[in-house]
Amino acid sequence: MKLDFFRKIGFGLGPDEIIPEKPIEWAQNQIAEPPALTWPGDIPSASKLLDQRAEFVYQDRKVLREQFKSDRKAYKDAKDQLRYKTGERYYQGLETAIRHHAAVHSEAPVFERLWLFWCNHFAISEKDMLDRWNTGAYHREVIRPHICGNFTDLVKQVTTSWTMIHHLDNSESIGPNSKWGKNRRERGEPATVNENHARELLELHTVSPAAGYTQKDVVALSYIMAGWENPHSKKRQECNPVKFNGKKHEPGNHVVLGQAFKQKGISSKSKLIDAIEFLCAHPETPKHICKKLVRHFVCDEPSDEMVAPLLTAWVQTKGDLPSVYRELIKVVYAQTGKNTKFLNPETWLLQCVRMSGADWPPSPEDMAYDFASKPPQKSRQPEWLMNDMGHNLITPSQPNGWPDTEAEWLSPELLIRRLAVADRLQYPLTPIYEGIVKKNFDNAEAVLDLLQKAKNIDFYSNPRRQAGVLFSSERMLKV
């Protein structure tokens, strides 16, 4: 039995959890289908959140600016009221609380770890207020339901989602020879494709630069994607459900990585679906993704040998993700005790909470909001805490998401933040740390010894605080 495994693949075992007798089966039983979220409060739907965003942007851009054009104070007040009404400063905290609650309380912690992995793989960076309404809902409704199916279907869902299209500007793409493109050029206006989405679909989401694509391939894929848009309307601005607009689509056949994608019949909509299927079937895609998975759970520089079982499962099943996860779990178990991984701040925090039973995240009662005034401080804590730890899953600064190696996470300031957080969590009053250690650590003697020494420091002589030392130790940061 390897006890470190429960931290390497999940969030560790909590005070009330018993040590599973068959750890590999225990983990493999969690990945067949997405469990329901554990959050006991209301969870707003992505479409309701899109409505709120629509109200905000329409009112702000089209109503308030005109109404208060010469009265700065009144404009600011009216905009604040609009922020409250639409929950502009509220949802990021709520989404984080929902996510953290799942990690701490889920009966499928392995699934929850995988969910965090995919949210970061298909990252939405902080851009044009997506973090305020859309990114968290995208994690819940676009990523979460589709990570126990086929990878190709996941990519289709992500690529044609409102949030990713807005994030990577695909609505801005106009094929130069499309109907709209021609009209625009006749009027002397520019008509070009925006390459952002195509580039990231290749580079980040599927084949990676290892496939050796060129700028020509990026442009061709942009042509294929042109027309997939979030339609604009006066009353809702860009906040309308995704549609394929053939009038913006670049007609003709386009070649990506040597494969021609042809116009079929009257609709060009299926060209993107064909292209996604092609990219997902490209040999570089499973290599890229399987290695990234092993890197996330096992170590920064996984060997080919570690990745091979995942790759084989992927190829045999044509990208059935649970089949890949089953191999991943076996590899993680085999590597437990041999290779260690420096945990990213959010995973580490959630382990501290799950293992200790600390009071986090805030409850639905704490998160209650009247949508008529400033959101209560407590409701914003989840968002602020993750910002303070330098790892807010909803706001990475680039589409490549947060980094996943020790070199990028291990900095003095980020370490200090963890030490401070480990000291400050609201731990249960009954000291149970010896129990935590015995349940979650192999070769626990050194860790128990550290706890013993901590009792001699004033600050830590309060048993609750001993968790601070435990959670700041190397064995906890790296597993």
Next chain:
Amino acid sequence: MSLSRRHFISGCASLSLLGAPAFNARAAGLQKKNLVIIMLRGGMDGLTAIQPNDQKMAKARPDILVSGVKRLTSDFNIHPRLKSFMSCWQEGRASVVHATSIPYTMRSHFDGQNLMESGGHVPYATKTGWLGRGIEAAELGGLAISLPMPLILRGNQAPDNFYPTWMKLPSREELNLIQQSYTDGSPLAKVMEKVRARPLSMMQQIGDNDAHELAVVAAQELRRDEGPRVAVFDIGGFDTHAAQGGEDGEHGERLADFDKVLEVLKAGLGPSFDETLILTLTEFGRKVEQNGGYGTEHGYGTAILMAGGLLKQSQIYADWPGLDRSALFEGQDLLATTDARSVYCSAMSHCFDIDFATMKRKAFFDDELTDLSERLFKMS
């Protein structure tokens, strides 16, 4: 967990400090020089900050023309809220590069800000920042980078960072104990060594999140001989589509935010201000004509504001294209005649003591940029 204070980063301003051991400069017999970058997000309007003395302005902006401007030169006036900047000007320690921009004309904040920080050509294609690459070119080891690390500072080195926090930091005694659990010589142990070697000034709890308080911290760190050499500030809110206003309008308020940072830095740096260059960035300027909401839309050419003792003199450096419609970019924006990256590259070359050609190659892909060092900076 009780988080009583507003978080820093979610506020209107943030700060990053870059440390580098001073021995690098000292060994070469050079004074430690500081470079402070202030990113003005949202599209700072160069025509509001530094207004050309041109009647076309009144025609284009009848409702939002800034009154009470002060004269800088026969051709340009300054916004009245830029008070500290004005006093630096009077001391010969403020300059403006006008009609400038990064070579980006598509008017998206996100793409523009990405390029302003990366210094690249294609939005999101370059994953490092020009300042990070410049620091690497200068071989300034032992960097201290902020939380979170802004794109502009990303290089390829393991970061050593500092960012003020309200959190109570562990005591020395606690750090000693925790370190006992770290494998000797491991990266984790080395980082802990850096934490423990920090001066007490960097281990204190620091209060609020406004730019003013961050500037106090920055000045305190920058003036230390062994302290950081680079600081990056981030001030948002320049995207004034509405209520841009005149003297007391929204844009003026944001310029005042910048001016306050300048004031605090100058006071806090003391004599080190003589060895400092402060430089603003923004993603684009704003259209010449006002819009229907008494604001302005996204434009192109804008101004770079610079202050500090490293400047050659107070001057407006511009190849001024004028505001005639035929001279405007796409008939509506101030044309950018100076590539802002020439200014950035010259500033790094000067502050980090690396020749311009090397800096251009290592930080800006050997693009066609002009060495402006002799025009802008005090050559010793």
